[in-house]
Amino acid sequence: MAKAHVYNRDHINTDEIIPARYLNTDDEAELARHCLEDLDKDFISKVSEGDVIVAGEDFGCGSSREHAVWAIRGAKVQTVIAKSFARIFYRNAINCGFYLIESAEALEKIKDGDEVEINYKAGVIRNKTTGIDINFKALPDFALEIIEDGGLLEHIVKGM
Amino acid sequence: MGMTITEKILAKAAGRESVKAGELVDADIDVVMCHDVTTPPAISMLVEKRIDKVFDREKIIVTPDHFQPAKDIKSAELHKRLDEWAKRHEIKYYYKLGRAGVCHALLPEQGHIRPGEVIVGGDSHTCTYGAFAAFSTGIGSTDLAAAIATGKLWFKIPASIKLVLNGSLGPGVYSKDVILAIIARIGTDGALYQAMEFVGPALGEMSAEARMTMTNMTIEAGAKNGIIGFDDVTKQYLDEHLTDKKDYTVYKSDSDAEYAAVEQFDCSAIEPMVALPHLPSGGVPISECAGKEMDQAYIGSCTNGRIEDLRIAAKILEGKEVAIRTLIVPATPTIWKQAKDESLFDIFYAAGCVIAAPTCGACLGGFMGVLAAGEKCISTTNRNFVGRMGHPKSEVYLASPATATASAIEGKLTDPRKYV
The missing domain is CATH 3.30.499.10 (Aconitase, domain 3)
Known part of the structure; x- marks a missing residue:
């Protein structure tokens, strides 16, 4: 069961996703323990494997730290659904093979704690709590290729 | 249709006659900046994928800065990983403690930034170097690993917005006030995925250092890069700082280049x-x-x-x-x-x-x-x-x-x- 953790906020930045005081490590499990700590210190005790984060515009703005993606992935979150993403965070996620969903409607149609199911191929988020379907546009082909290979480096190695 | 300076630099780096905003290209990288937070994970990735190599030991600039001198045991471990890697690959420009400094002040000062080049760094404020008519952008650790090993990266050509700085700064008003005023107007995602190109008479009053303060903060408006065209101020700074490699190519935006938006600022009216x-x-x-x-x-x-x-x-x-x-x-x-x-x-x-x-x-x-x-x-x-x-x-x-x-x-x- 994938539960939605909804943060009705724009500009959730990399310092909130993983504060710089924890950047002295790149251990994913350790980063995960501090995921979203300065935004919601209870997040890590609430989140379960496969859950999703839902947020507003410009998610991931700020630093280039890929640690932000690793902290979220390390917390076993399956995807982030936001109105829009900051550029470097978006690129980092693709490069890590981590899927992101851009959706203008999700924030209105998904409430905190709702159960969701995502069909990435069809581009549909089903809110199982309300029965509402939300369509989204899939990532561009080049990004999908990178994600399908497991990330940018795997993609590069494959082409060598 | 003409091209912007950003488009011209990326076209050259991609081996193309011309490019348009929105196109995807593979570009050659001229300089890769590495520091102590994002580079150690990139090194681990390269070792793990068995592609532990560097594309050019003279084009990778290494300086610890975030947690240097090491603030605790964990950051000391990061520095150790960076140090072992830099030595293993005989990185030519490796600034150790005593020569190391805040990367975006250090690289221009030590003569590593040249107009017309493509610079990437594992730090979001890498956009700083655009003050010298270069294309420069921040990347994460995976991109950094790819750039270190291959000297190439994929880029989507950004659309440009033109920021026209009119008037003259009053006493007690500086370039920092101008960039804060710009970001206050356009917002933290006002230039998302775009290039911010600064032009206008007020630039003529700003030193190269003052210009770096503005390009530095273009990421705070979501921009991919900030850029300022070449002029006498740029030339003077480069004459004083370039050492090993002194040749470079100057690109200028065409008069009929396309901009996603043009914003006018009256710098005379800006307060601290x-x-x-x-x-x-x-x-x-x-x-x-x-x-x-x-x-x-x-x-x-x-x-x-x-x-x-x-x-x-x-x-x-x-x-x-x-x-x-x-x-x-x-x-x-x-x-x-x-x-x-x-x-x-x-x-x-x-x-x-x-x-x-x-x-x-x-x-x-x-x-x-x-x-x-x-x-x-x-x-x-x-x-x-x-x-x-x-x-x-x-x-x-x-x-x-x-x-x-x-x-x-x-x-x-x-x-x-x-x-x-």
Whole structure:
């Protein structure tokens, strides 16, 4: 069961996703323990494997730290659904093979704690709590290729 | 249809006659900047994928800066990984402790930034180098690993927005105030995925250092890169700083190049600005926030830790004392020595400031001036996000070195124009 953790906020930045005081490590499990700590210190005790984060515009703005993606992935979150993403965070996620969903409607149609199911191929988020379907546009082909290979480096190695 | 300077540089790097905004290209990288936070994970990835190589040992510039000198055992381990890798690959430009400095001040100063080149770095403020008519952008660790191993990266050609800086800056008003005013107008995602190209007569009054303060903060508007065309100011800086490789190519935007937007700014009307917590877009004129009590002042960082900034602070501080904790953090060893040789340290000492070693330090809440719950800091840095300089309940107010210094003297947000 994938539960939605909804943060009705724009500009959730990399310092909130993983504060710089924890950047002295790149251990994913350790980063995960501090995921979203300065935004919601209870997040890590609430989140379960496969859950999703839902947020507003410009998610991931700020630093280039890929640690932000690793902290979220390390917390076993399956995807982030936001109105829009900051550029470097978006690129980092693709490069890590981590899927992101851009959706203008999700924030209105998904409430905190709702159960969701995502069909990435069809581009549909089903809110199982309300029965509402939300369509989204899939990532561009080049990004999908990178994600399908497991990330940018795997993609590069494959082409060598 | 003509091309912008950003399009021309990326077209050249991709081996193309021309490119258009929105196109995807594979571009050759001229310089890769590596520091102590994002590079060690990139090294681990390369080792794990069995592609532990460097595309060109002379095109990778390495300096620890975020947590240097090592602030704790974990950061010492990061430095050790960086050091072993740099030595293993015989990186030519590896700046160790004693020569290491805040990367975005260090690279131009040491002559690693040339017009027309493509520069990437594992740090979001890599956009700083666009002040020298180069394309420069921040990347994460996976991109960094790819750039280190292959010397190439994929790019989507960004659309450009043109920022026309008209008029002339008044006394006590600096490039920091201009960029805070710009971000206050367009927002933290006002230039998302785009290039911010600065033009206009006010640029002519700004030194290369002052220009770097503006390009440095283009990421705070979401931009992919910030860029300023080549002129006499650029040339003079490069003549003084380029050493090993002195040739470069100058590109200029065509008169019929396409822009997604054109924004006009009257710099004569800009007051000293303060970005209130918790976004860099929170800029208001000092007249709207003066009097708010502060606990600390921080003068340093890749935004405003250069010699010109320290001179501005010293001039205001001469013969005065600070009312709150005040940290002066010269961004590089060369700046540190310049400030010492010019006797600025004497002024800072007499005023009651502490002078730190070059480091990113407290700008990102690392060390050397971290804030407690409820504390407020007037800072010359670039971000005032929640928890940026310490406790999640602390507050950061962004301003120019002059405003930070005036505020340090009075212990509250203060208009610097009464001191200059």
